[in-house]
Amino acid sequence: MLTRVMFVALALTAAMPAVSSAQAPFTIGNVTAQPGTIASGQLVVAARGGDAGTTIPFTIVNGAKPGPVLALTAGVHGAEYPPILALQRVRGTIDPETLAGTVVMVHIANMPSYLKRTIYYSPIDGQNLNRVFPGKPDGTLSERIAYALTTNVIERADALVDLHCGDANESLRPYVYWETSGASPDLAERGRQLALAFGIDHIVIDRDQPTDPNACVYLSNTAITRGKPAMSVESGGLGSTDAESIARIERGIAGVMRYLKMQATGPDPVAHPIWLGRALVVDSPATGIFYPAVERGHTVAEGTLIGHITDFFGKTIAEMRAPFAGEVLYVVGTPAISKGEPIAFIGERAAQGDAVTKR
Ligand SMILES: [Zn+2]
Structure with missing residues (x-):
């Protein structure tokens, strides 16, 4: 019996390596958030090969209590506005004093696309940022942005919600992806629970993603191929900033944080999912x-x-x-x-x- 108890304790420890007994400061780049505080700053993607580089604005909400690290990314496509606006609101509503764990928000992943209002493609290199992961430290600007996100955010996170909507030319009904390719049964199940927790009832089952972590292509798949549950969300579109698309994302994030036990309250998961x-x-x-x-x-x-x-x-x-x-x-x-x-x-x-x- 003693042997079995010890085994269980060891298994739990191995399953939750990121949860330590005391919450520590959390640092990205030159920004550190102490436990119970919020800090924001910019990741710098340096100039290279004739382009001017860019910056990636982010926020760390470091809870007073230990828990998982949840990454929330917006603006991978720069004209997808409800995710960007939703994170502005979420930043102001999470209380770090009661939060268990850490929320890392990437407010606008693709600043060149945002500032030039391009759909799909970077105005600098013509690439779709959500097709070049995990990126390269010495590649095109899109590849360097991807590399910065992979190394500074995804590799630090325990779970990822990548927030999208229809691009500025797309009229879209809300849905999420449950991405399972290459995931172990346990990881696939955690991804399924994440998708249900977000609260959007239309869930596309995606089994067609690359399984190579060095050629993972998509941001969400960058997390999955590194053993972390992740999902992509689609809410809004056509360049609009409608309140319902924004509120739907806010509710979804709250549901995910409840599922991850980062906060005590939040919306219920989807009761009657429509699997596509x-x-x-x-x-x-x-x-x-x-x-x-x-x-x-x-x-x-x-x-x-x-x-x-x-x-x-x-x-x-x-x-x-x-x-x-x-x-x-x-x-x-x-x-x-x-x-x-x-x-x-x-x-x-x-x-x-x-x-x-x-x-
Ligand atoms: Zn998108």
Whole structure:
């Protein structure tokens, strides 16, 4: 019996390496937050190879009590505003005196994209920041931003919530990703609980992510391939700053903090999740002017017209149809379209287990 008790105690210790008996100061870059305090600053991505570098504003809320380190990231895509505005509000509402653990907020991960108001791509190097993780210390500016986030934030965190919405051209209904690729059963289950805790009922099961930590591609997958539960959130879109999309993110963060036992109260997890077992981005076959035929949240049958594209004089040159029956998770809501870019994301309701997702 004694042997068994010791084994259990050792197992618990091994499972929670980040939780020490006393809360310590937490430092990122040249910013240190003492237990029970909030500190903010900038990560500096130095100039290199002809670009001017950039800065990444962040906040450390270091609780007075020990607990996990939760990373919250916004602005990986710079024109996705509700996550950025939600973190402004969350920063002002977490009480470090009662917090157990540490919250690290990245307020705007992709400052060049934010300042130049670009969708998808960096105005400096043309790359999508959420496709270049884990980044490189000597790469393009996007790769150096990714590297700074990987080494300063993800490697320090015990869990990650990466906050997105429809980009400025995307009309989107709220959903989250449960990302399981390469995760052990235990890690996959912790990711599932994280997704449920956020409180958005539409959950895309994503089993199609890379499993190599050195080629993890996505920010959330950077955490997962390093053994940490993570999720991506989508709430809002079309460059808007609507209050409901912001409040939904605030509630979700509170739910996650309750699940992680960082605070005693928070919203309940989703009681009746809608698992989307198959989801597919429909890419544009042509360049021109896009006319959507569906709206976010619409239910479509296989073959339903999603929209059409005209040339610049008004002649229809392409029609896009739903690849299978499902729900429109997002559809492009502005005219500009280039061949190969997404025009819509269709999700199919399914039981857990048979997911094939491309995004
Ligand atoms: Zn995004």
